[in-house]
Amino acid sequence: MAGHILVLNTGSSSIKYELVDVETHERPAGGLVERIGEETGRLIHRTGDRPPYVRERPFPRHGEGLDAMMEAFAAAGPELEPVAVGHRIVHGGTRFTEAVLIDDDVVAAIEELAPLAPLHNPVNLTGIRVARKAFPEVPQVAVFDTAFHRTLAPEAYTYAVPREWGVRRFGFHGTSCAYVSRRAATFLRRDLADLNLIVLHLGNGASATAVSGGRSIDTSMGMTPLEGLVMGTRSGDVDPALTGYLARVNGLDAQQVEHALTHHSGLLALAGTGDMREVRARGDDTARLALDIYTRRIRKYVGAYYALLGRVDAIVFTGGVGEHDPATRAESLTGLERLGIAVDQALNQADTAGERPVSTAGAEVPVLVIPTDEEWEIARQAHALVSPIAVPPAGRPPVQGDVPA
The missing domain is CATH 3.30.420.40 (ATPase, nucleotide binding domain)
Known part of the structure; x- marks a missing residue:
């Protein structure tokens, strides 16, 4: 599936976003909405080599931040017509061990997991709801930070506490770990x-x-x-x-x-x-x-x-x-x-x-x-779900200096 994937990385007080084409390696636009919930917020929208589009005003909630992102695309380009939207979701619990297409049941499950990541899952859901409303016919994909750690053995994830508590270790930063692990292998040949x-x-x-x-x-x-x-x-x-x-x-x-x-x-x-x-x-x-x-x-x-x-x-x-x-x-x-x-x-x-x-x-x-690139990893996983065309797992082509002489 050719075209751009819109990646939304909605954090506790910020929104990082990027347009990514994993087949052509183009990344025509991206930006950051920061200091959400503070008295002074800021949006920085970058498009190619053009000067950044900057707006400074309060963003009381993540919804206003996402609205500002949409305004930035409309004002500074490019035209926003994604073929899919990839969302970073911090906590997938034991239910989500890989990226999934988002439907109402997935939204409800992410909401149920909010007590495990109260700073992150609720705002991740805000990004999903805004994007589903803006692009109702576009596939939406949830990529979970915890999914990379699904391979933990019981002796690694089990706490020595009463079983009836139903708690365990999950682990986070999974999208980053997945990306930099592959890049390290490429670097080391x-x-x-x-x-x-x-x-x-x-x-x-x-x-x-x-x-x-x-x-x-x-x-x-x-x-x-x-x-x-x-x-x-x-x-x-x-x-x-x-x-x-x-x-x-x-x-x-x-x-x-x-x-x-x-x-x-x-x-x-x-x-x-x-x-x-x-x-x-x-x-x-x-x-x-x-x-x-x-x-x-x-x-x-x-x-x-x-x-x-x-x-x-x-x-x-x-x-x-x-x-x-x-x-x-x-x-x-x-x-x-x-x-x-x-x-x-x-x-x-x-x-x-x-x-x-x-x-x-x-x-x-x-x-x-190894500089991390969570947006690329989210786009890659989203692409894998919505397109039959395989993408090399290492991600972007190596740049000069990637591989030691």
């Missing part, structure tokens, strides 16, 4: 089926995933995206007794604790800001401690996943922090030289974009930076 990888997706949300043969075997996030690494505003791992303790000592109820662990913890609690760039710019003792805690947690997960995998063929950094913060990459892997992991200072600090190695020459375990 290896078959993905033969590779053991540790994928570190470090952004405002952060996770570590052990990937063996293209399959997730363990991941740091759990039943919700709160578990695991230290994040921008999320705590990551804490003692489960924390809720009970704070109820007894501080009089906080479970909802208050969950809200604080999600919105007021992580780097924000440690350093006063959830933005890694601002933490590094401060340079005081408080910021240094925050960075040490952040990178120590990553290092601990790398060591644990090395033990689970038995052999590691590459460590992959991706996400906003993973791709752009060389100090985080270096500090997260410090002291792991005996495991064959060593970062080259010059390569790591180089002002270079794209897919690249940052490990020392001849290192037993290559350390790679």
Whole structure:
């Protein structure tokens, strides 16, 4: 099916969107609506080489943000006639283990799963409802973050708690992990089926995933995206007794604790800001401690996943922090030289974009930076459902510098 797929990645306070043709590799337009729900919102719409179309005004809810996106296409082009719409859905529970065509039953099921991802599934549904109304005859596809982790074994996803609670680990950042795992295999000129990888997706949300043969075997996030690494505003791992303790000592109820662990913890609690760039710019003792805690947690997960995998063929950094913060990459892997992991200072600090190695020459375990492209992955999976024409799974053609000489 030739034509453009409109990808909607609706986050808790933003909407990323892009038009993608997975057959021709064209990406004629895309943009971002940010700071939804705040006093000052902004839309940036990009079309080819033309100057960006920018509008700054409040977007009280995601519905207004999506309306603004439609206005941007009408005002700045191109004409919006997608052959399909691909939606990023954060939580698919146990029901959705692969991308699916959206109908009323799928919408109802995603809504039922909202308690597992209260920040994400409801706004993901807003994107679905707006797009179904705007394009009633166009196929709509849901692509689930949790689906990549469907391969977790029972010993990896089962919590040691009463069975009647009906809880388990799901894992997230699956679309990112799927994309960068394939790209890492292409970069290394290896078959993905033969590779053991540790994928570190470090952004405002952060996770570590052990990937063996293209399959997730363990991941740091759990039943919700709160578990695991230290994040921008999320705590990551804490003692489960924390809720009970704070109820007894501080009089906080479970909802208050969950809200604080999600919105007021992580780097924000440690350093006063959830933005890694601002933490590094401060340079005081408080910021240094925050960075040490952040990178120590990553290092601990790398060591644990090395033990689970038995052999590691590459460590992959991706996400906003993973791709752009060389100090985080270096500090997260410090002291792991005996495991064959060593970062080259010059390569790591180089002002270079794209897919690249940052490990020392001849290192037993290559350390790679692979920019993620969740929009491409969503478009690829959507295309696979609505078109009989196969698309190479590695995604876009390699660009100069993808494959080491």
